Structures are given as structure tokens and as C-alpha cells.
Amino acid sequence: MVTESRVLRGLAEELRERLVEFSRRLIRTPSLPGHEGEVARLVAEEMRELGYDEVRTDEVGNVIGLIRGAGSGRSLMLNTHLDHVDSGDESRWPFPPFAAELHEGCIWGRGAVDIKGPTAAQVHGAAILKAAGVRPEGDVVVVVAVQEEVGGLGSVEVGRSTKTDRAVVGEPSGNELRRGHRGRVELLVGVRGRSCHASVPEKGINPHYSMSRFVTGLRDVRTEVDPFLGRESFAPTLIQSDQSSANVVPGELTLHVDWRTIPSRAPEEVRAELARLLEASLLDGASGQVDLRTFDLVTYTGARRRAPTAFPSFVLPEGDPLVSESRAALEEALGREVPVGRWEFATDGGHLTAAGVPTIGFGPGDPALAHTTQERIGVTELVEGAVGYAALALRLTSGA
């Protein structure tokens, strides 16, 4: 295995230039959720050129590449996504967000760590096995999914259609292992009163009074703690009124609540708890309800899906063989210690776990740079990530 690690590292070094160029091409191709067609085409083309055994795009636009195994081992999914968040005001970036500028050993731009760098490392990492002439014992399926940034529609679809025995999600983790994260659920709290002229407020029912009691009460809602993930949290974020004039008492208010979830709390249980709080907050005959927010999404292939804005939490137990095998494989291949921790943000790992696929996280790039104007990835780290994925693809598919 020591010789094998050396071979993997050697091949990754040979691939370095191509890996860097591929990452830069991906960054230069903007792919907001719903507009990933061009970047999907680039990914599929790269997989074909690297000698993948099968490459296809499914109905919603996920790119799925297969490196066929010998059939005696487990199947493994490597999972990242095609989309990214908005780049915002370009003048705030040290380098233009879609130029993929190389500066002092780093590639700069939107998606460098979240997630085009890791995507390139997974696509190339699996292909290193081909280059080494090594056939994994089980199939390696590389999935690059649509619309992760708006709820994970692509991976929900993949969780239904492409069952593998295990999965590695490639969100940035500084090439450390991640075995879980809190989930995210968006709740909509609506209060309905009765609109009237603001000069005679007594003629209407002003929903602000009920809503303010609800928001104050939200601070005192009981929260639970998960020993690994930490405490769940509620944050009121956006608020909308049905009026645009300041001299009208609104008839309706809608508040968005960002709830970071832990596995012990089911969405319906929490929704019902907040509904009871709202009921107790209503004044003057106002009415209200609490709902999980849903989105109607259209993918770049024209597929339509209705999905809740919910990422489930997940925790892979500390003693799970997927943790120990991943750690052993990476420490051997990378020649250093590989810590195991948690992500602070939600990923498609929750959807895959919910679909019954045990999932672990590993990806190059500093997670603190995701969604910022400082987004960049070190080339050395990128290459190390590709070696890591090759080692994981070998080890995690061995033995059924």
C-alpha cells in the first residue's frame, strides 16, 4: 500500500497541469442554479476524455460518470455540485470572480472552493485509478449535481435513482474528514389581520403586534443539543408585508425563520411547536399559520420539481467503519494525520444519508472562504485532494 500511495501521488503530479486547467475552465463558466448547462457539458466532456466507462446526464441535468469496478466490492459515489452562489458586486473582489486568475499558488474566483475545485479533484481523482491501471473492486460513480445551493434538488433525485453503498461529499473541508452537520429548514410564519388607513388604526387588525410577540417568544423556544453537532438554532431573517405604502396598516405579514436542525428533532414536531407559539401570540382577532417553505424549481434541462427548502442533518457515528477506513486510506495516501470533524453548513450529504447511503465528507479548500469575495483554492491542496479521492475510491470499494 505504501508503494501504491507513491504511485497515486506520482500520477496526481503528472495530472497537476490538466487538473488546474480544468478547475479554471469550470470557474470561467458561470453556473447559477438553473443555468448549469454549459458547465455540465464541460464536466461530461472531461470525464469522456479521461476514459470514464460511462458518462450520462439525467433528466434534471446531473452529470453522472462511471468507473466500472470488478464487481466484487462495494459501490461508491463521489458527490459535488454544478452550481454556485451569486458573485455579488465585482468591485469587491481582489480578482474578477470569473477570471480564474492564478496568483501565488492559488486559483481565485467564485466556486474555487464551493465547489469547482473539489469537483475537478473528484473527476480527476477517480480517473487516476484508470491511469494507474488499477481496477477498484466496486463501481465508482462520480455525480456532479444541479441546484445544491437552492435546496439540493439534484442530489435528492440521485438519492432515488442511483443507489450506491457509500458516498463521499466533496464540500470543502481543508482535506480533513467531516462526519456530519446540522440541517437547515426554512419556515414561513404568516399573520393575517385586516388592512385599513393608518390614520384610523382602530378600524383594522394590525398584524405587527401579533408578529412582534411571536418574534420575542421565539427567543425562548426550547432548543436541544446534539453531542456532536451542537445546539439547534432559530433565526428570524426576512419579513414581508402585503403593502408598499407606509400610511396603510398591512393586512398580512410573512416572516422567514432559518432553523438549523439536529437529528433528534423532526420538522413536523418543530413546525407544530412554532404554530402553538404563534397561536398564543395572536392579538385582536388576527389569524396565522406556520409552514415549511417550498420552492418550484426548473432545471436547465427543463425538468420541474417542487421541493421544500430543507437540508436534513446527518451524523455518521464516530465508530462507523466508513470513518475508520476513510481515515486509514487518507493518512496512508497523504502521509499525515487526517482529523475528523463536522461542517458548520449544510450539504447534500443530508439528502444522501436520508436516501439510505452512508456518507462522509472530504474536500480540498478552506470552508471559511465559501460564498465570500476571497474565494480561492491552493493548487497544492487541490492536487492533494485528487490523491485523497483516488485513495478513498480504492479503499472504500474494497470488500463487500
Ligand SMILES: [Zn+2]
Ligand atoms: Zn457547496
